[in-house]
Amino acid sequence: MTDATSSPMPAITPVSGKGSLMAQDARTRKRNAAEARFKAYGMIAIGIGMLMLLILVFNIITRGVGAFQQTFVTLEVELLEEKLDKNGNRDPADLAKVSTFGYAPLLRDAFEAKVAELGVETDLDGKDMADILSAGARAQMRDFVLANPDQIGNTVSFEFLASGRVDGYLKDRVSRDSIANDKNISVEQLDLVDQLIDGGTVEKRFNLAFITGADSSDARPESAGMGVSMLGSLFMMLVVLVLSLPIGVAASIYLEEFAPKNWITDIIEVNISNLAAVPSIVFGILGLAVFINYMHLPTSAPLVGGLVLTLMTLPTIIISTRASLKAVPPSIRDAALGVGASKMQSVFHHVLPLAAPGILTGTIIGLAQALGETAPLLLIGMVGFIASNAPDSIASGLLDPNSAMPAQIYEWARRSDPAFYERAWGGIIILLMFLITMNTIAVILRRRFERRW
């Protein structure tokens, strides 16, 4: 400061002699114009970003929202004893012998009866009429009969899913023109569907099974759901949380508070930063080689997926934890040490609680990243027809083959029936909901608990 005042003040000389503060000269105008241009560029950039986001959200919602609705057919089916239980003794073993194919005639009869009741005129025979229904309808009846053998002989009202093509017709994906060469559905069947809609038998409404259900085979897109793969993701996230939080926090506390500053810790630090930038597919290959081929953990298991994603999440957690430990002012540590606390007491009683919101935020963001990760899962066998059995215990949740939400979406997007494409977009909506919720929690935690010095 003293140096500055000692230098002589420059003499104020008028720039052009006739300059006024009210009238801008050419150079000022130029500078102001440059600033205005820069602001405009910035706004254009934000505008483009917002527009992209809007297009993305609009596309996802318009394409995916259909997956949450499904076409249902209500039908009264007479559970004929002669077809289902020839011996008439309701022996579960006998009942189980009738396969789903044995239930097809009941559906045909039920359709013929319904058509007669509504007075609908159609040239279709019972089998073609029953093709309006999902192939899963027979399994639905069989499960019901096995669970309620006393209902055999009665007429029971079922709500069946309509086939993917019929569902597409109600969602305007399928039209009479587009099925000209399609051998899975005919114009007569669509005519019948129109009449059944008028009769109140066929209707489209919200389908909870899309959120809770299991994946289904390529032949019945109408019954595919996200539920089981959602559980797979949940178990993977549990593994990630339970492993990466303690390991990550322990590593960063040691590095930040206890480790001597020398070239070894420098190398470790650089490598952690590098690890955070490693493409996730690399962790997938590593997981395949180490966890599956060497350690012989089961393929497609959420445990392995969780281990791989832990490797991926660790650097993120370590970096954010170290940043929040660093943000705690040294005066806190000094004060604790000054009143006689040990180094460990100062860290665990004072520094860590103050850094906790930052650590939690980092962890949640790391988890959200891991939740949306697909590439490593492709390599450890989580793509295919996997998510078909809901796990019945924690051990089976960790070890039985399962898929994960992003892997399930990938799988649906590549199946041939366009009905799966819609479900892939629906799956994206569910996945985004999870990510938005997690990120919102992170933001709230940070706003609420973060302290600034």
Place this chain on the structure above:
Amino acid sequence: MSFVKLSTSVLAVAAMSATTAVARDQVQVAGSSTVLPYASIVAEAFGENFEFPTPVVESGGSSAGLKRFCEGVGENTVDIANASRQIRDREVAACAENGVTDIIEVRIGYDGIVFASQQDGPAFNEFEPSDWYTALAAEIPVDGAIVANPNATWADVNADLPDVDIAAFIPGTKHGTREVFEEKVLLQGCEDTGAMQAMMDMGLDEDAAESACMAVRTDGKSVDIDGDYTETLARIDSNTNGIGVFGLAFYENNTDKLKVATMGGVEPSTETISTGEYPVSRPLFFYVKKAHIGVIPGLKEFAEFFVADEIAGPDGPLAEYGLVADPKLEETQTAVSDETVLGGNS
């Protein structure tokens, strides 16, 4: 401190459960993405009709599936490998090296390979194998010399075809479909046009001439698709003149966007393929590890269920989805129930 306790206990649980994982109770299948839809349909029906859990079907391609299949015997290896081609001698040898000796081969049916273009695109209605060879070959013999393929439009190839640029989307080399395409279309076309003979007259031996016949041009007129048929469909969607190679089942699910061309004057359908009239088809297989039968619950039941009349027969759900039923299904059923292994029972 609780962190340490927590993480050690978790590791202990993980290690313990890894040892209990030995008791695997569901059938695991891996392999061809062409067979995947069929295998998943059967797996689903199997889960519905039997007390066993639904088998797990992973995709990844025929070669990758067979490689995993041959890794060894034990609960950590897959029980069944799906393949869109027959197992190679080399793979059988690799299997034997790892102790996988008794392999049951099961042919489930046939798959047609169709040539389709945009619904509103140019009139690609009739093809001959020779058209594809002349359009896609890297080099063709002209007047006694081998020159780089000069054809730029389909009309150059065959005056009856539309006068539009050649833009073909064919399966990449990692697909089993590519092999069939090369053998049944390119090689066939090469022989039909006399190009093969011309090359042999120029002094090439038969093997060299065959591989010259199957070499595809790399100047961008033909694009290898390494992904799935959905990727080929997306390419066709954005290119009016594009023509792609698809499986019959995929085409039948997307008839609103695609129109199919005849090959050699025959329209592809399950009927023409089962009679052998339509020239481009291939058998689909799965391979079962005999050593796992009786160890993995439900494995034999699943294999038998797969080829049962009500599943793989002409009226079953597989045929409905696009599989061409095997006329000799009965022989396959006997082979599965007798557990006949490759190379005969020894």
